[in-house]
Amino acid sequence: KRKTKLDSNSLVTSILNQDITALSRAITLVESKNSTHKAQANTILKACLPHANKSVRIGITGVPGVGKSTFIEAFGKHLTAQGKRVAVLAIDPSSSITKGSILGDKTRMEALVKDDNAFIRPSASGDSLGGVARKTRETIILCEAAGFDVIIIETVGVGQSETTVHSMVDFFLLLKLSGAGDELQGIKRGIIEMADTIAINKADGDNIKQAKLAQVEFKRALHLYPEKASQWQPKVTLCSALENQGIEDIWNIILDYVRTTTKSKYFQHNRLEQNTFWLIQTVENQLKSNFFSTPKIKKALKEQIQLLENNKTTPFAAADYLLGIKD
Amino acid sequence: KRKTKLDSNSLVTSILNQDITALSRAITLVESKNSTHKAQANTILKACLPHANKSVRIGITGVPGVGKSTFIEAFGKHLTAQGKRVAVLAIDPSSSITKGSILGDKTRMEALVKDDNAFIRPSASGDSLGGVARKTRETIILCEAAGFDVIIIETVGVGQSETTVHSMVDFFLLLKLSGAGDELQGIKRGIIEMADTIAINKADGDNIKQAKLAQVEFKRALHLYPEKASQWQPKVTLCSALENQGIEDIWNIILDYVRTTTKSKYFQHNRLEQNTFWLIQTVENQLKSNFFSTPKIKKALKEQIQLLENNKTTPFAAADYLLGIKD
Structure with a gap:
């Protein structure tokens, strides 16, 4: 000891x-x-x-192919060039199955990997998104204590992982491509609602005109959503991570967001809300798993489902029966 | 006793x-x-x-103004004219606040109210949607035992109530108007995904042309969604409840749905899934409320949130602490 x-x-x-x-x-x-x-x-x-708690926590999402790794590399380098220290973490819902990680292939961020002011950590693997999320949140605290000014949490644009990331960051950035519709980009509407800024990536060369059209369209679309709790009006911006264009604008938007929401106290309020959410969530998950993992309950649950199948009980009578066993 | x-x-x-x-x-x-x-x-x-369990359970949703009451009246009368017995229930998430109900005003379904083969019951009030849902599900069983062939569960197109209704019916019908966009109609995309059929109401008079255009558009939009677990291809149909047009078509679609999904066994499978869902849901809600309602935990939770606010604990350490008290 x-x-x-x-x-x-x-x-x-x-x-x-x-x-x-x-x-x-x-x-x-x-x-x-x-x-x-x-x-x-x-x-x-x-x-x-x-x-801890002194960094800016930024969530970044976008479907595969949108250029997330290239963006994070360009964005990270922009920050380290200013003397900022940047940590990159990932939430990867598939990692528990593939045992891999979107950040596993560090070669995709060669320059950032070599940067002394950057720290890249592949996503934790785990049996559940909840477990992975806990590890990521605790890793954020460690990174902050180690003096990192900016924590980037990357996720792929699938499943529940965006909601999870959204509940642990201060600012949520959605990367998109021009030209492809939401359906083709596999982005759920709920994710657009969560975005504090949408950055249309690959806005370079022949793409610029189309990207500008997409920008106008997204701006219009965002106006249809109800006002955010933060009262922040989401921005739509263009960038080309490959050509290092528009990266500074995005950082300035984030600085503006932090300034505005710190002044309105939303920033602090949101962090406490997130902490409380994770506290409650953790307790609830543990209560469920404690209950359902006992052999007695497992057996009784099977029997009750059998009774349901034969119309011999109702879900509520079955629930009362199971809860009675525990007591 | x-x-x-x-x-x-x-x-x-x-x-x-x-x-x-x-x-x-x-x-x-x-x-x-x-x-x-x-x-x-x-x-x-x-x-x-x-x-019980011998009826067809139909969920009907649509925002206020879409003509739900008029539709249910026309639809219900169509069924009772064929000798069917029809029960109309409602899930109204606002009823716990207003103590009212969308079906409270029975005068809106005058003909159906007077019909001996129809039974209209305003929604149960309750502290939570879960409580209201339980009462509604149990009421379904009673209505089925009383020989009702068709159970209609109505809900307004807001909040979580559609998901709740969707989890207790065999067939989910979404009423829409032509002309107004989804945003204006306040319909969330998730609700369109749940629909087994979209009926564009008020397709009468000058509206018919526009309604037909909307039909084409919805059909195209529905193709972009992933295939349903039921393998049912959602239909888009036109109706005018006021002029009693298209009502029979909708009933025929429902009969087709029941026939197809009974043959594929999805119908039965879905009911068991729903029962199991409600069983688990009820147990989980009870576990949470048992835990968080004890005075000891209430006090400790407040203290832990205070510690979170002062950065003196993490959500996970706080959760462990609370769970330790209970044991």
Whole structure:
């Protein structure tokens, strides 16, 4: 126990000294399923907390092919050139199945990988999106304690992962292409609603004219959505990550967003809301899993579903029966 | 106890004899918060179950102004004219606030109200959509035991109520108007995805041309959605409830749907899925409310949120703390 405590203390000191090796080790502890590691991770997180929360957390989404990696590389380099320290994390709902990650192939961000002011961490794998999300949120805290000014959370434009990312970032950026309709781009309407800014990427060469048309159309479409809780009017902007165009504009929009929402106190309010959401969510998931994972309940649930199938019970009578077992 | 049992037995017998007064009394028991009434309701439901499940359950939604009441009246009269018995229920998420109901004003369905083969019941009020949904589902069972062939569940096109209705019906009908865009009609895209048929109402007089254009557009739009689990290709049809046009077509579509999905076994499969969904949902809601409603947890939750606000804990550490109290 003494050794662990010493290790934790020295890890925390190293993290606060911006030691990337220590940061990586702490993230590995956060991701571990081993209970000793988990306990150590919790100790480290607690010690890091007072030094966290000072970054800008940016969610970036867009379907495969939109140029996310190229964008993040250009965006990241723009920030590190200003002396900012940038961490790139990922939420990848498919990683639990493929055991891979969209950031696994770091060669796609060659320049950023080599940058001393950048830290790229492939997404944690896990059995559930909830588990992956917890690890990512705890990793954010560690990265912030390690002095990263900007945390980018990348996700692919499928499934529930955008909602998850949206619930852990300050600013949500949606990358799109001009020309292709929403359906073709596989973007759900709910995701457009979450965006604080839509950036139309690959707005270069012959594409520029079409991109400008798309910009006008998106601006009009966004006006139809109800006002955001942040009172922020989402922007639509053009960029070419490949040609390094429009990247600075996006960063300026984000700075404007942070300034405006900090002044209105929405920024702080939103972070507390997100924390409360994750607290409640974690408790609820644990309650469910505690209940349904006992052998007694598993067996009874099967029997009750059988009774439902034969019209011998109602869902509500069956629920009462199951809850009675637990008590 | 003996008296209650006798009452329950005679109520069940009367319900099975299609006695509307007995049916209404049983529904009132289902809706009651009194625990004796609840117990009696459960006894009655259990006795009714073997006689239930034989109707076609139809969900109908559409924003205010689309002509839902007029449609349900015309549709209901069409069915009772064929000797069918029709029950009309409602899920109204606003009823818990206004204590009113979209069906409260029965004068809007004058002819159907007077029809001996029709039964109209305003929506149950309740603190939560979940509570209202439970009462509605139990009311469906009672109506089926009372020999109703068609159960219509109406809802207004707002909030979560469509999803709730969709999870308790066999067939989901969306009423729309021609001319107005989705945004203006306040219809969320998810609702269009749930529809088994879209009926463009008020397709009469000068409106017919526009309604036909809307029909073509909707047909094209529906093709972009992924295939339904039922493998049913949603239809788009025109009607004028006011002029009693197109009503028979819609009923024929529904009959076709029931025939097709019964043959493919999706119909039965879907009902079991819905039952299982409601079982799990009920257990989960009860687990949450049991946990969070204890004074100890309420107090601790407040304290933990305070700690979150001061960056002194993480949502996950706070969750672990709360779950530790319960154990």
